Each structure stands twice: as structure tokens, then as C-alpha cells.
Amino acid sequence: MAETKKDKGAIRIYSIPKNAAIIWSLLFFIVSSLCYVLTKQNTSFVPLISEFTTINYNLASNLDIFSQIAVRINLLYSHKSENRMSFKKFDFPESPIQIIEHPLLAQKQVILKVKRDDLLHPHIAGNKWRKLKYNLIAMKQQNKSAFVTFSGPFSNHLYAASMACKLFALEGHAIVRGPHLDIHNPTIRMARACGVKIHMVDRATYRLRHNDDYLMELQQRFAHCHIIPEGGSNQQALVGVQELANSLPKSDYVMCATGSGGTLAGLINASSGTTSVIGIAVLKQAEYLIDEIIRLAPKAKQKSNWQLMCDFHDGGYGKFSTALWQFCKMMKKDCKLPLEPIYTGKLFYALWQLLEQDFFAPGSHITAIHTGGLQGLDGLRYRQLITN
Numbered sequence: 001m002a003e004t005k006k007d008k009g010a011i012r013i014y015s016i017p018k019n020a021a022i023i024w025s026l027l028f029f030i031v032s033s034l035c036y037v038l039t040k041q042n043t044s045f046v047p048l049i050s051e052f053t054t055i056n057y058n059l060a061s062n063l064d065i066f067s068q069i070a071v072r073i074n075l076l077y078s079h080k081s082e083n084r085m086s087f088k089k090f091d092f093p094e095s096p097i098q099i100i101e102h103p104l105l106a107q108k109q110v111i112l113k114v115k116r117d118d119l120l121h122p123h124i125a126g127n128k129w130r131k132l133k134y135n136l137i138a139m140k141q142q143n144k145s146a147f148v149t150f151s152g153p154f155s156n157h158l159y160a161a162s163m164a165c166k167l168f169a170l171e172g173h174a175i176v177r178g179p180h181l182d183i184h185n186p187t188i189r190m191a192r193a194c195g196v197k198i199h200m201v202d203r204a205t206y207r208l209r210h211n212d213d214y215l216m217e218l219q220q221r222f223a224h225c226h227i228i229p230e231g232g233s234n235q236q237a238l239v240g241v242q243e244l245a246n247s248l249p250k251s252d253y254v255m256c257a258t259g260s261g262g263t264l265a266g267l268i269n270a271s272s273g274t275t276s277v278i279g280i281a282v283l284k285q286a287e288y289l290i291d292e293i294i295r296l297a298p299k300a301k302q303k304s305n306w307q308l309m310c311d312f313h314d315g316g317y318g319k320f321s322t323a324l325w326q327f328c329k330m331m332k333k334d335c336k337l338p339l340e341p342i343y344t345g346k347l348f349y350a351l352w353q354l355l356e357q358d359f360f361a362p363g364s365h366i367t368a369i370h371t372g373g374l375q376g377l378d379g380l381r382y383r384q385l386i387t388n
Contacts, residue, residue, distance in 0.1 A: 060216075090133050094247055095120045097367075100335050108355050109362035113249055114337060118372040119343075124167070126372020127256075127263045128160035130240035131232030136164065138236050139226045146171035148218060149228040150209045151177045154187050154318075154379035156372065157231050162191035172196035173222060177206040186378040233262025238296060241266025244369070251275055251367040253360065257282050257347040258308060259317070261289045263371060265296035268306045277306040280350045282343055283317035287312045312350035318342060324349050327384060340376045341386075 036300040095121060117126045139147060147165075151158035153176055159296065165172035174196050181200050182188060188198060208214035209230055218227065228234070245267055246255060254271070258264045258279035271277050281289060287310055294300045314324050320341035327349050328339040339345040351368060354360065380386045 052312045069110075088263040090137065092121050092129070095148070098337065100274060100337065102335055104352065104355055108358070108360065110355060110360050111365045112351075113251070113365070113367045115219050115244070115248060115367060115369045117244065118338070118370045119370070123163040123375075124160045126156070126160075126370070127241070127244075128157055128232060128372060129164075130244050130266075131157075131234075131262055132160060132164055132228070132240070133243075134236035134239040135226065135228050135232060135234070136168065136170075139170075142226060144224060144226045145169075145226050146222070146225040148173040148175065148222045148225045149232070150175045150177075150230040152176065153182065153185055154376060156376055158191055158196075159187050159375050160372075161228065161232070162194040162196045165196050166194035171225075173199060173225060175199045175201055175206070175209070176220075177201065177203060184382070186382050187375070190213035231260030231262060233260040233265070233292075233296065235296070237262045238266040238269055242270050245270030248316060248369075249365075251365045253278060253357050253364060253366045254369070255280065255347060255351060255366060256370055257343040258286070258289065259283065259343065261292045262296060263369070264289075264306075265293045265300065266307065267302060267369075268293065268300045269297040271303070271305060273303075273305055275305065279306070279308045280312050280347045281308055282313055282346050283309045284315075286313065309350065311347055312353070314341075314346055314349070320345065327352070337370070338374055339370075340373050340380070342376055344370055344381075349361070 074107075095115060097118045097320065098114045098116050100114055105112050117130070120126065120129055124312065135147070147161070147170065149157065149161050149172070151161075151174055156178075158174055158176070161172060161174070172195065176188070176198055178200055179202065181198060183192070189253075191198060206288060215227065219225075241263055244263075245254075252274075253276050254267055255278045256263050256267060258281050261279075264277070264279035267277050279289075279293075286308065290308055293308070300306065314320050323340050324345055328341050328345040331337045331339050331348060337348070339348060347368060351366070360366065378388065
């Protein structure tokens with residue numbers, strides 16, 4: 001793909017001594033607070049702030065165990081004043097819009113804007129916060145301070161729910177798919193550091209997560225807990241996604257990555273007939289999600305302005321090709337847009353292929369939603385599926 005001009009003002013990643021890296025991490029939350037203000041006032045700061053966030057992730061991933069502990073303590077306790085936060089204070093500053101410039105977009109005469117929900121909060125970002133927000137409010141209304149949820153061992157949902165558990169002083173239980181507890185897994189490690197209790201189950205048991213009898217059994221076992229489904233996708237989640245939809249610019253197309261279907265269902269619910277809503281399925285044989293989307297958003301059955309594209313999974317959930325990973329790196333370098341290859345990478349890779357196929361008419365305006373998930377890069381590095 002053609003390269004754009006390099007941004008002379010972009011921050012570059014350098015090798016930094018470990019003690020300096022720790023200091024950098026300790027300063028991260030101070031700068032993050034300023035980021036909220038800057039992005040709200042001027043979207044030209046978005047690539048710069050995105051670069052800063054990526055540097056922090058890269059540093060934290062390469063420190064030795066003692067430095068990792070220092071970084072983790074900072075992550076968990078720099079917000080300790082928020083532990084007493086009222087449940088009324090759930091409104092984070094709105095995430096910015098980034099306009100993407102690239103030769104292919106210019107050639108096809110298409111305008112692409114990205115809703116940077118990955119910048120919504122340093123740790124509870126993207127569609128995970130959108131879906132968690134009203135689940136937490138429902139807990140408040142039910143006078144509950146604990147939840148049970150479901151996830152895989154490297155799940156973005158588990159990470160976000162765990163950070164919410166810490167920030168809002170909640171009790172959390174996670175039923176996690178897998179044969180054993182890997183305490184070195186960075187997502188599991190963070191969840192446990194946040195106080196979440198991990199309950200490992202085999203795949204057969206995990207498949208019961210939608211079974212009414214199993215859910216009733218869990219409700220009896222965890223009588224004081226609010227049950228949040230896998231990925232956070234339920235009716236409460238749709239209310240949060242409605243807020244996201246209300247903040248989007250007027251577009252011909254709105255696109256998002258689709259895993260459990262909650263974000264797509266919410267966008268369809270909120271859409272007008274003049275906007276086409278497209279979900280890019282990130283897993284194989286995802287046609288079954290159509291029924292799940294209609295279950296979550298019954299209006300979808302009567303609407304004809306949406307579709308779920310199931311041919312861009314790139315091998316299936318959690319899998320990705322070298323070509324996809326190279327594309328993610330190109331988008332980071334040329335467009336200052338950090339991606340990961342499990343969700344957002346597949347969304348934009350599909351979008352680029354559709355551009356090349358002239359799927360979008362000249363003059364089209366597209367809004368793609370960056371649903372976060374960059375913490376997943378740590379899990380990929382841990383499994384040696386990518387390198388720094």
C-alpha cells in the first residue's frame with residue numbers, strides 16, 4: 001500500500017532505561033487526564049495522544065518483574081480516590097473523532113472518520129465501557145455491589161470489568177473458559193490484582209453460559225451478584241451503545257467489529273434509514289449472530305439498513321494472518337491509528353478490502369468505531385504470536 005508523508009511532529013518510540021520507564025508510567029495518569037481535555041477541544045491531538053498511550057503499553061510490556069510490579073501498583077492505586085466514587089459519576093468525557101488520511105481513501109474519494117472509543121478511558125475503554133456502564137447502574141439500582149461475568153482467559157471484557165471492579169470498589173467473579181489458571185497471563189494477572197475472583201471451567205461447562213438452568217444455579221450460588229453475560233451484551237449494554245450512536249457524526253455508513261453482537265445490535269437500534277450499519281464478524285461461521293442481534297434488538301428484524309459480513313474473520317476468532325498484522329502496523333505508522341489483529345484490525349482490514357472492491361460509492365462518508373481492545377496486544381506478546 002502507498003505510504004503517506006511522515007508526520008514530523010509524531011512521537012517516536014525509543015529505548016528507555018527501566019527506572020525512567022517506571023517514572024514515565026507513574027506520570028501516565030497525569031497526562032491521561034490532560035488528554036481528555038485536549039481531545040475534547042481539538043481532535044488534532046488524537047494521533048499524538050494515541051502514540052503516547054501505545055508507548056506506555058510497550059514500556060509496561062518490556063519491564064522486568066520488579067518494574068512490572070511498580071507499574072501495576074500505579075495502575076491500581078493512582079485512582080484510589082475514585083474507589084469512593086458515586087455511581088452517579090459514570091459519565092466519562094466523550095471520545096474524539098479522528099479523520100483518516102490515506103492515498104487509497106483519496107483515490108476512492110471516500111471520507112473516513114474513526115470514533116476513537118479506545119481513548120474513552122485509560123483502562124475501561126471502547127465498547128466494553130459502553131456495555132458495562134448501564135450494567136453497573138443496574139447494580140446500583142438493585143443495591144448490589146458484586147457481579148459475575150463470563151470470559152475467555154485473554155478477554156477485553158474481563159480486563160475492563162476487572163478495572164471497573166477496582167475503580168468502583170466492587171466485588172467481581174469471572175467464570176473463565178480454560179483447563180487451568182495461568183497466573184502469568186497478563187489479563188488474568190491484572191484481574192486478580194484488581195481483586196476479581198477467577199473460576200476456571202472446562203469448555204463443556206462454559207457452553208452452558210446461556211442455559212437458563214445453569215444461570216439459575218449461578219444466581220443461587222452468587223445470590224448477592226448481578227450477572228453480566230459474556231462480552232457484556234444484554235439490554236443494559238444497548239443503552240450504553242445508544243449513547244455512542246448519539247455521538248457519531250452523520251454518515252452514509254457506520255462500521256464496527258462484531259464478536260458477541262451487542263455493539264452492532266445497539267447501533268442498529270439507534271440507526272436511521274439513511275445510514276447503513278455494517279458489522280464485521282471476527283469469528284468463523286458467525287451467521288448465528290444474526291439471531292442473537294435480533295433477540296437483543298427486535299427492531300433489527302424490520303430494518304433493512306444493516307448487514308453482518310462474515311467473510312473477513314481471517315481464519316477465525318483469535319486467529320490472524322501475517323498480512324493482517326502487517327496491515328495493523330501500517331495503519332499505526334501511516335495513519336497514527338493503533339490496532340490489534342483480533343477485533344479492530346479485522347474491521348479496518350475489511351474496510352480497506354471493500355474500498356479496493358469499490359463497495360463504497362465516491363463521496364461516501366464512513367464512520368468506523370474503534371472499540372478499544374489494545375490491551376489484547378499484551379496477551380499476544382505473552383503467547384509469542386507477535387513481537388514488539
